[in-house]
Amino acid sequence: xxxxxxxxxxxxxxxxxxxxxxxxxxxxxxxxxxxxxxxxxxxxxxxxxxxxxxxxxxxxxxxxxxxxxxxxxxxxxxxxxxxxxxxxxxxxxxxxxxxxxxxxxxxxxxxxxxxxxxxxxxxxxxxxxxxxxxxxxxxxxxxxxxxxxxxxxxxxxxxxxxxxxxxxxxxxxxxxxxxxxxxxxxxxxxxxxxxxxxxxxxxxxxxxxxxxxxxxxxxxxxxxxxxxxxxxxxxxxxxxxxxxxxxxxxxxxxxxxxxxxx
Amino acid sequence: xxxxxxxxxxxxxxxxxxxxxxxxxxxxxxxxxxxxxxxxxxxxxxxxxxxxxxxxxxxxxxxxxxxxxxxxxxxxxxxxxxxxxxxxxxxxxxxxxxxxxxxxxxxxxxxxxxxxxxxxxxxxxxxxxxxxxxxxxxxxxxxxxxxxxxxxxxxxxxxxxxxxxxxxxxxxxxxxxxxxxxxxxxxxxxxxxxxxxxxxxxxxxxxxxxxxxxxxxxxxxxxxxxxxxxxxxxxxxxxxxxxxxxxxxxxxxxxxxxxxxxxxxxxxxxxxxxxxxxxxxxxxxxxxxxxx
Numbered sequence: 219x220x221x222x223x224x225x226x227x228x229x230x231x232x233x234x235x236x237x238x239x240x241x242x243x244x245x246x247x248x249x250x251x252x253x254x255x256x257x258x259x260x261x262x263x264x265x266x267x268x269x270x271x272x273x274x275x276x277x278x279x280x281x282x283x284x285x286x287x288x289x290x291x292x293x294x295x296x297x298x299x300x301x302x303x304x305x306x307x308x309x310x311x312x313x314x315x316x317x318x319x320x321x322x323x324x325x326x327x328x329x330x331x332x333x334x335x336x337x338x339x340x341x342x343x344x345x346x347x348x349x350x351x352x353x354x355x356x357x358x359x360x361x362x363x364x365x366x367x368x369x370x371x372x373x374x375x376x377x378x379x380x381x382x383x384x385x386x387x388x389x390x391x392x393x394x395x396x397x398x399x400x401x402x403x404x405x406x407x408x409x410x411x412x413x414x415x416x417x418x419x420x421x422x423x424x425x426x427x428x429x430x431x432x433x434x435x436x437x438x439x440x441x442x443x444x445x446x447x448x449x450x451x452x453x454x455x456x457x458x459x460x461x462x463x464x465x466x467x468x469x470x471x472x473x474x475x476x477x478x479x480x
Numbered sequence: 481x482x483x484x485x486x487x488x489x490x491x492x493x494x495x496x497x498x499x500x501x502x503x504x505x506x507x508x509x510x511x512x513x514x515x516x517x518x519x520x521x522x523x524x525x526x527x528x529x530x531x532x533x534x535x536x537x538x539x540x541x542x543x544x545x546x547x548x549x550x551x552x553x554x555x556x557x558x559x560x561x562x563x564x565x566x567x568x569x570x571x572x573x574x575x576x577x578x579x580x581x582x583x584x585x586x587x588x589x590x591x592x593x594x595x596x597x598x599x600x601x602x603x604x605x606x607x608x609x610x611x612x613x614x615x616x617x618x619x620x621x622x623x624x625x626x627x628x629x630x631x632x633x634x635x636x637x638x639x640x641x642x643x644x645x646x647x648x649x650x651x652x653x654x655x656x657x658x659x660x661x662x663x664x665x666x667x668x669x670x671x672x673x674x675x676x677x678x679x680x681x682x683x684x685x686x687x688x689x690x691x692x693x694x695x696x697x698x699x700x701x702x703x704x705x706x707x708x709x710x711x712x713x714x715x716x717x718x719x720x721x722x723x724x725x726x727x728x729x730x731x732x733x734x735x736x737x738x739x740x741x742x743x744x745x746x747x748x749x750x751x752x753x754x755x756x757x758x759x760x761x762x763x764x765x766x767x768x769x770x771x772x
Contacts, residue, residue: 274672292675304669308691317687318677371677 219374219409221248221271225280228266240266242437244280246428248375251408253401255420257468258430259475263437264413265301267430268379271411272298284374294322297373299381303360305352305367311359312348315339315367322371331370338366341404342396358389365397369405376401378412382419391452394423402448417468421461422450429468431475439471545737552741559742572722574746580722581712582750584640588647589701589708596652596704597697600659605689610660621653625711629718639719646715647708654703662696663689694765702758709751 223246229239240263248254256264269275271282273292282289284296292298305314316335323331339345342362352360361381368376378397382390401410414420420427427442445460455461533549540548547555563575603613625646632642632649666688673679674688716725724747731739 272676274675292672292678294677296676298672298676300669300672302669304673306670306673306687306691309687317679317683318673321679321683322677367677 219250219285221246221375221409221411222283223247223267223271223280224283226267226270226277226282227279228263228270228275228277239433240437241270241277242433244437246438246441248409248411253398253410253423253425254412255424255427256411256413256430257415257417257420257427257472258439259432259472261432262430262475264430265379268298268377268411268413271375272296272377294371295374296377297322297368297371298377298379299361299364299368301379301381301383303352303357303364305360305363307352310349310351311344311355311363312339314352314363315370318367319370334370334372335366338370338400338404339363341369341400342366356389358385358393361385361393362396365393365400369400369407372405373407375409375411376407378410380413380415383415390419394419395452398423398449417465417472420468421446421464422452422455427464427468429471431471435475439475440467442467547738547741551738552745555736555738556742556745559739559746574724574727574743577722577724577727578746578750581716581724584644584723585647585705585708585712588644588712589651589705591644591648592651592655592704592708593701595648596655596700597659600656600697600700601663601689601693603656604660604663604693610664617653617656620649623650625650625715626718629715633719639721643712643715643719643723647711650711651704651708654707655697655700658696658700658703659693662693662700665696666692695762698758698762698765702755702762705754705758706751709747709754713747 223244226241226244227239228241229237231237240261244263244267256267258264266275270277271289273289273296289296305311306317309317312335315338316332319326319331319335320328326334336345339348342365344359344362344366347355347359352363355363365381368378381397382393385393401407412423414423421444424444427444428438429440429442430437431439442464444464446455446458536549536552540546559574563573563578565573566576599613603609603617628646628649629642632645633639636642636645670688670692674684679687712723713725713728716723717729720726720729724743728740728743731737731743
């Protein structure tokens with residue numbers, strides 16, 4: 219599969235105020251098997267770009283092609299993990315994953331879907347908690363459920379919108395690990411597009427990092443390639459020369475953005 | 481003076497945190513049933529009631545015809561001692577009148593719920609339905625039940641049936657409006673989940689629309705019940721026959737004002753009880769907040 223973004227433009231008009239162009243011409247190609255991270259300060263349009271790829275919003279100009287076809291609306295081929303978990307509050311964890319899996323893949327047999335649901339809930343370590351409701355579990359567990367839900371529909375590309383932002387550092391570290399494991403071993407989904415705030419998270423997880431910025435800079439400032447071999451270890455990665463170089467480059471680009479925006 | 485927030489006497493409006501917010505922002509509800517808090521709540525309620533009684537006493541001091549609280553309570557005791565006697569159509573115990581009224585209220589209320597909930601869901605979920613329906617609702621809502629009564633009496637030719645239909649027409653609107661508000665306020669995130677995972681109509685209704693609208697539906701039903709109970713008394717005064725409203729009117733006509741005040745107390749107490757039931761129902765269906 220390949221995802222191509224061509225000349226994407228998107229703007230919003232606030233209630234009182236000028237029309238703001240959040241995406242000012244984005245061109246990007248994501249290949250099969252890549253883990254791509256979108257990074258940038260608030261307002262740079264990274265979440266907007268993700269929402270456009272997900273089909274939850276329509277661009278003002280330009281287009282997004284999935285395997286050569288322009289994407290229509292939202293769909294399970296581009297399943298998403300939202301920033302705020304977005305679990306249905308009255309359903310158990312099992313029901314949350316199961317209902318989404320059934321709705322998204324009506325062609326699959328019930329038993330097959332149930333198998334897949336069980337597999338992913340177990341993979342995120344929540345099978346014993348499957349009958350609990352979202353109000354009874356922690357944020358980290360809720361997000362793991364959301365990740366299991368997204369993988370369970372076998373998307374062509376997995377989208378994540380700052381999925382670990384609301385969690386404490388320890389939980390975040392664990393979930394990053396789990397995400398990479400699921401992506402590389404458990405699931406058929408080979409391509410991931412993730413919006414993140416954190417430089418370290420981006421360098422640890424991604425094959426390529428797309429750096430985005432606010433005006434007057436262009437929407438996409440640079441695309442960095444991370445040559446560090448997988449599996450990556452959180453502790454030893456700091457010794458890789460590429461890690462240091464990438465980290466510094468990112469810091470430089472992001473500081474530039476905040477300076478020009480100020 | 482400190483008003484505790486622990487376990488209030490359950491006559492307050494439902495707590496405001498019924499919509500789930502972003503994780504980690506709202507604390508869990510405080511543990512209920514703490515003894516001292518309950519006691520304090522009861523104490524303050526009694527203070528309020530005593531003040532009410534004092535105002536009543538003051539009123540009766542200024543007006544010779546108005547019975548005193550003591551006279552009213554005595555009559556209340558008298559009425560409650562033989563609530564279900566039946567000496568013919570014009571002489572019945574107050575209990576029988578109440579049963580007639582309650583029956584009419586429940587029938588009218590049930591009709592209002594059966595029609596109002598689906599109507600509210602449609603109006604809330606569809607912009608076009610809202611644009612078409614809302615003006616009609618706003619036009620009919622302010623009409624007094626007493627204005628509906630003559631029309632419905634002519635149509636049904638039966639005061640009892642007309643009373644039930646008046647209740648239906650007036651109790652409909654809070655249910656419709658609250659349900660519509662609930663259906664319109666589905667959190668964007670849940671709607672996005674339904675979109676991304678391609679929920680069908682039925683799945684959307686079952687898993688997203690109804691669960692989110694439910695607290696608002698209960699709020700609407702609670703308001704509708706309050707209106708229904710108020711309306712029945714007014715309508716029965718017009719229609720005569722049986723029912724607590726006609727009992728009030730009869731007592732007035734026979735110069736038994738003590739019975740009128742006693743009836744007011746009974747009507748109020750029953751209204752409180754009905755409201756309490758819906759308050760508890762509301763607490764039951766309220767969404768809990770997600771933990772951080």
